Every structure is written in C-alpha cells, then in structure tokens.
Amino acid sequence: xxxxxNIKKSxxxxxxxxxxxxxxxxxxxxxxxxxxxxGKTVLQKCIVGxxxxxxxxxxxxxxxxxxxxxxxxxxxxxxIGMLFQGSxxxxxxxxxENIMFPLSMFTTDGHRKKLDRxxxxxxxxxxxxxxxxxPAELSGGMKKRVALARAIVLNxxxxxxxxxxxxxxxxxxxxxxxxxxxxxxxxxxxTVVNTHDMNSVMxxxxxxxxxxxxxxxxxxxxxxxxxxKNERLNSFIFASEFLQDxxxxxxxxxxxxxxxxxxxxxxxxxxxxxx
Amino acid sequence: xxxxxxxxxxxxxxxxxxxxxxxxxxxxxxFIHQCTEIGFGSLGIVAIISVFIxxxxxxxxxxxxxxxxxxxxxxxxxxxxxxxxxxAPTLVCIVLAGVxxxxxxxxxxxxxxxxxxxxxxxxxxxxxxxxxxxxxxAALLMIPLLVVIAMALGIWGGRLAGxxxxxxxxxxxxxxxxxxxxxxxxxxxxxxxxxxxxxxxxIPAFYGYYVKGGAxxxxxxxxxxVVVSCILILFAxxxxxxxxx
Numbered sequence: 001x002x003x004x005x006n007i008k009k010s011x012x013x014x015x016x017x018x019x020x021x022x023x024x025x026x027x028x029x030x031x032x033x034x035x036x037x038x039g040k041t042v043l044q045k046c047i048v049g050x051x052x053x054x055x056x057x058x059x060x061x062x063x064x065x066x067x068x069x070x071x072x073x074x075x076x077x078x079x080i081g082m083l084f085q086g087s088x089x090x091x092x093x094x095x096x097e098n099i100m101f102p103l104s105m106f107t108t109d110g111h112r113k114k115l116d117r118x119x120x121x122x123x124x125x126x127x128x129x130x131x132x133x134x135p136a137e138l139s140g141g142m143k144k145r146v147a148l149a150r151a152i153v154l155n156x157x158x159x160x161x162x163x164x165x166x167x168x169x170x171x172x173x174x175x176x177x178x179x180x181x182x183x184x185x186x187x188x189x190x191t192v193v194n195t196h197d198m199n200s201v202m203x204x205x206x207x208x209x210x211x212x213x214x215x216x217x218x219x220x221x222x223x224x225x226x227x228x229k230n231e232r233l234n235s236f237i238f239a240s241e242f243l244q245d246x247x248x249x250x251x252x253x254x255x256x257x258x259x260x261x262x263x264x265x266x267x268x269x270x271x272x273x274x275x
Numbered sequence: 276x277x278x279x280x281x282x283x284x285x286x287x288x289x290x291x292x293x294x295x296x297x298x299x300x301x302x303x304x305x306f307i308h309q310c311t312e313i314g315f316g317s318l319g320i321v322a323i324i325s326v327f328i329x330x331x332x333x334x335x336x337x338x339x340x341x342x343x344x345x346x347x348x349x350x351x352x353x354x355x356x357x358x359x360x361x362x363a364p365t366l367v368c369i370v371l372a373g374v375x376x377x378x379x380x381x382x383x384x385x386x387x388x389x390x391x392x393x394x395x396x397x398x399x400x401x402x403x404x405x406x407x408x409x410x411x412x413a414a415l416l417m418i419p420l421l422v423v424i425a426m427a428l429g430i431w432g433g434r435l436a437g438x439x440x441x442x443x444x445x446x447x448x449x450x451x452x453x454x455x456x457x458x459x460x461x462x463x464x465x466x467x468x469x470x471x472x473x474x475x476x477x478i479p480a481f482y483g484y485y486v487k488g489g490a491x492x493x494x495x496x497x498x499x500x501v502v503v504s505c506i507l508i509l510f511a512x513x514x515x516x517x518x519x520x
Binding site: 048049050070074075077078080081082084085086088089090091101102104105106160 | 294297298300301385389390391393394396397398399400401
C-alpha cells in the first residue's frame with residue numbers, strides 16, 4: 001500500500017501540485033487521471049522519488065519514503081517497477097539484455113537462470129522471438145510490453161505506469177491495459193497508472209484520483225465516476241472520446257427517457273449507481 | 276549567477292559519483308565498454324592528425340631555419356619537443372573534446388531525454404556512479420595512452436615528411452631526436468593529458484546528464500560541452516605551462 005499525505009511541489013516558485021493526499025491499495029489499479037498539465041506526472045514522480053516534494057510525505061507499506069536515507073530509499077526502489085511513457089528502453093541493448101539488466105545488477109543468479117526468468121516474463125507479456133531485437137526494431141506496443149516485462153522482472157511490490165497507452169492504437173491500448181490489470185492481480189502489486197484515457201479508466205480503474213490544476217479534485221471508484229456530480233470531472237470525461245454512449249445514456253436517463261440502470265455493465269447492475 | 280549555479284551542480288555531480296557500486300561486474304563491463312569507445316573509437320582520428328602534425332612541423336621548421344650555421348638535426352629536435360610538449364597533448368585533446376566529448380554529452384543527453392536515466396534511478400542504480408564514473412576513469416586511462424601514441428606517430432610523421440621532401444636524412448633525423456632530450460617534457464605532457472582527460476570526460480558528462488528538453492537541446496548541450504571543454508583545456512594548458520615549466 002502507498003499512502004500520499006499532503007504532497008506539494010513547485011518549480012521556480014510556481015506551484016505545480018498542492019496538498020494532494022491519497023491511499024493506493026495493493027492488488028488494485030490506482031489511476032491518476034487529469035488533462036495535460038494537471039500535475040499527474042509530477043505527482044507520480046514525487047511518489048517514486050524522482051522529484052523531492054516541497055512538503056508532505058509518501059509512505060510505502062507504512063515506511064516514510066520522503067525522510068529515508070539514501071540506502072533505505074535504494075532498497076525501496078528495488079521493489080518498484082516503472083513503465084515510462086516513452087518505454088525508456090536502453091537503446092544500445094537488445095530486448096533480452098534490457099530485461100536482464102535489473103537481474104544482472106541486483107542478483108547473483110547465473111546466466112542460465114537469468115535467461116529463464118527473461119523468457120518467463122517475455123512470455124507473460126505475450127512476446128516471443130524478440131530476444132535479439134533492438135528497441136529501434138520494435139513497434140510502440142511491443143516496446144511497452146518489453147518495458148513492462150523489464151518492470152516486473154524483479155517481482156516488484158509496486159508498479160508505476162506513466163501514460164501506458166500514449167501513442168498506441170485502441171486495440172493495442174486494450175492489450176496493455178489488460179496486461180497491467182492481470183499482472184496487478186496475479187502478483188498482488190500496488191499499481192499506480194497515470195492516464196487521460198477514459199477507456200483505460202473503465203477497463204482497469206479500481207481507485208481513481210482526478211487531478212485538476214495541481215489539486216486533487218475528485219476520488220472514487222469507476223462505478224462512482226459515471227455518476228459523479230463534479231462538474232470539472234464531468235467536463236473532462238465528456239471531452240474525451242470515451243463513452244459517447246455513456247454521455248448519451250446519461251442524457252436520456254436525466255430526461256427520464258430510459259431507466260437509470262440501462263446499458264450499465266454487469267458490475268454496475270449488481271452494485272447499482274451511486275447517483 | 277548561472278555560472279556559479281553550474282559550478283555548484285558540477286561539483287555536486289562529481290561528489291555524487293563516489294558511492295559503492297551496486298554490482299562490480301556490471302561497472303567493470305561498463306568501464307571496458309567506455310575504454311573501447313573512448314580509446315579505440317578515437318584511435319583513427321588521433322593517428323591521422325598526429326602523423327600530419329609531425330609532417331607539417333618538419334616542413335615548416337625547415338622552411339624557417341634558413342641559417343647554414345644551424346645543423347639540420349635541429350629540425351628533429353624542434354619537431355620532437357613541439358610534438359611532445361604541445362601538439363600531442365593539447366591539440367589531440369582538443370580534437371578528442373570534439374570526438375569523445377560530444378559523444379559523451381549526446382549519449383547522456385539522449386538517455387536523460389528518453390527517461391533512461393530515470394528508469395535506472397527507479398531501479399535503484401546510482402546513475403552518477405554507473406554512467407559518469409566509468410567514462411571519467413576510462414578517459415583517464417585511455418586518453419594519456421592516445422597522447423603517447425600521438426607523440427610517437429607525430430615524430431614518425433615528421434621523419435617521413437623530412438625524408439620524403441629531401442629536407443634531412445633518416446639518420447640525421449634520428450640523431451637529432453636523441454640530442455638534448457629532456458625526459459621531464461614527457462612527464463609534463465602526461466600531466467597535461469591527465470588534466471585534459473578529466474575535462475574532456477567530466478564537462479560533457481555534466482552537460483549531457485543535466486540536459487532538459489528534446490533533441491534540439493541535446494545538440495545544444497553537446498556543442499556547449501565541446502566549446503567549454505576546449506576553453507578549459509586551453510586555460511589549463513596555460514596554467515600548467517606557467518606552473519610546471
């Protein structure tokens with residue numbers, strides 16, 4: 001579990017995020033959503049320690065990451081896997097070497113054992129016969145899957161994904177989303193995903209934190225989000241291509257032309273809307 | 276104020292390099308890789324430059340020595356000392372600032388912009404130690420070696436040009452090389468090459484490591500790294516000459 005308490009971060013006197021708190025539980029996908037410039041990437045970088053927050057604290061399983069010394073931070077970081085927006089694969093290394101890198105750096109395993117583990121995670125992300133390929137020879141979706149394989153190769157407790165679907169077509173995005181969700185449940189990880197893709201929100205979101213101009217504007221589950229009364233969140237949702245259906249459906253509901261439970265997925269039917 | 280800010284960040288970067296390696300084998304691998312890149316990667320250009328510098332020195336020295344009272348072997352002495360004292364360490368290092376320095380700056384800049392450095396940080400790798408230290412140590416090992424090779428090739432180039440142009444015979448040239456030889460000159464040249472090696476590797480590493488932006492900024496950082504390195508090499512050259520000669 002990751003707890004974020006009153007995080008504040010500014011650059012050159014300009015406040016980018018202010019007073020953001022959240023609790024991100026293990027075994028679920030925690031999504032940070034918001035439009036570009038809302039501060040979600042800065043928040044994520046503060047959580048993983050790439051940025052030092054001006055104020056507030058981040059706790060990993062109860063341990064205060066913000067005030068830790070360098071050695072303890074390094075130990076926590078060994079439990080973190082991260083999928084970057086641009087994949088961040090090492091250009092000079094092939095797929096196998098990229099995934100093997102954390103194993104070579106932090107384990108004393110022999111080459112055979114490391115290779116087995118590499119093939120295991122490649123298989124887990126549904127990639128085959130790409131071991132000898134270099135990042136430049138891979139498609140965007142394949143790069144993301146290799147980066148995901150590298151992120152999980154050391155069995156991390158925490159998985160961070162920054163815009164995992166950026167630059168991908170809808171079908172590939174769905175594949176990546178499903179992989180993240182499956183891996184989260186399979187390894188009981190605390191997964192934190194930055195996205196502005198509402199399809200991802202509906203596909204994998206367990207806990208959703210909506211950022212607006214550097215502040216936490218709304219939080220809740222995916223069943224709450226459709227019926228949220230928060231105007232800023234609503235305009236964010238309806239500005240995206242997501243669920244034109246949902247928008248139409250809601251309009252019809254509001255005008256009483258359809259029953260309120262129509263078109264909801266199974267989960268929504270079972271739990272009922274929170275409107 | 277930016278210059279003081281940069282100096283402060285540069286010193287902090289140097290300080291940050293000294294931490295315990297996470298895995299000695301991986302660091303050794305990176306060090307060997309950097310030795311190959313900096314040493315063998317620059318050997319060709321160093322060889323070409325050195326031979327021509329020696330050749331041109333011989334011809335131009337002969338052109339200027341018009342007095343019949345000066346023996347032709349003096350040409351070899353002048354070429355030897357010029358190559359050892361100045362051309363091999365300074366000129367070769369200025370060229371290396373362009374070749375190796377720009378490569379270091381653009382490599383680290385690209386890694387920064389494409390979030391590869393962040394990826395290493397997240398893994399728990401000290402990126403300053405892993406990415407910068409092997410480059411500096413490799414430069415400190417390989418560049419003085421290149422300078423020694425440049426000395427030998429420069430003197431050989433002068434010999435070649437001297438005989439090809441009919442300025443002096445090989446025996447005369449060899450005789451001149453051994454006359455009034457001061458071994459300290461070689462030591463002085465090596466001291467210079469160590470100082471220049473540190474400049475060539477650490478300054479571009481600083482500009483590359485802290486680059487912000489995209490491809491354009493990587494190019495700018497690379498250019499700035501080469502310019503600053505060249506200026507610092509010339510400044511250090513003057514300072515060391517004033518202090519040690």
